[in-house]
Amino acid sequence: MVISAHGPVQPELSRPGERGSAVVDFVLVGGLLTMFFLAIIQLTLVLHVRNTLIDAAASGARYGTLADRNASDAQERTRSLIGMALNEGFAEQISAQEVTVQGMRTLEVTVRSPMPVIGFIGPRDMLEVKGHAAVQP
Numbered sequence: 001m002v003i004s005a006h007g008p009v010q011p012e013l014s015r016p017g018e019r020g021s022a023v024v025d026f027v028l029v030g031g032l033l034t035m036f037f038l039a040i041i042q043l044t045l046v047l048h049v050r051n052t053l054i055d056a057a058a059s060g061a062r063y064g065t066l067a068d069r070n071a072s073d074a075q076e077r078t079r080s081l082i083g084m085a086l087n088e089g090f091a092e093q094i095s096a097q098e099v100t101v102q103g104m105r106t107l108e109v110t111v112r113s114p115m116p117v118i119g120f121i122g123p124r125d126m127l128e129v130k131g132h133a134a135v136q137p
Contacts, residue, residue, distance in 0.1 A: 045116055049086060050127060053111050056081035057131030061109040064096060065133045071096035074109050078131075082111070090114065093125065098135065105135040 056078050064074025074096045082091035093112040098105055108130055115126035 042116075042118070045119075049090070049113075049116055049120075050129065052085045053082065053090065053113060053127065053129045054131065056085065057109040057111050057129050058133070059131070060094075061096070061107045061131040061133035064107050064109070065135050067136060071098070071107060074107060078109050078111060082113075087120065089120075101132065106132045107135055108132050 059081055060074045060078030063069060063077040064071055075094045078094050078096075079091040082088075082094075090113040091111070094109065096107060096109045099108045100106070109132075110128065110130050112125045112128045114120075114124045115122045117123065
């Protein structure tokens with residue numbers, strides 16, 4: 001409270017046209033920050049799924065190139081790793097074949113899986129990753 005020559009004066013807390021605008025600001029900024037946070041979480045989930053699939057494909061390819069293993073063993077190993085780490089739904093399309101890369105025989109394991117757009121739900125066959133390993137002579 002301020003005292004002037006004419007008596008006590010109440011301080012003006014806000015302009016009359018801006019009453020209630022703090023609530024609107026809070027809701028708008030809070031909604032924007034929430035959407036931004038959820039987008040970052042979803043991007044993190046997509047990268048996690050992609051990196052897990054790449055690791056499983058590469059591990060499956062290395063397993064398939066061992067002396068007593070073949071391409072079908074690589075597929076099963078990849079399917080098992082994806083099933084343990086993510087979900088069986090991500091391990092539906094796995095293929096393995098021998099290819100030549102720079103004159104060297106390699107086993108290539110390809111995984112096609114859904115890309116998680118909302119949580120783990122997303123369109124099928126949008127994410128394709130490959131893993132390679134040199135075939136032992």
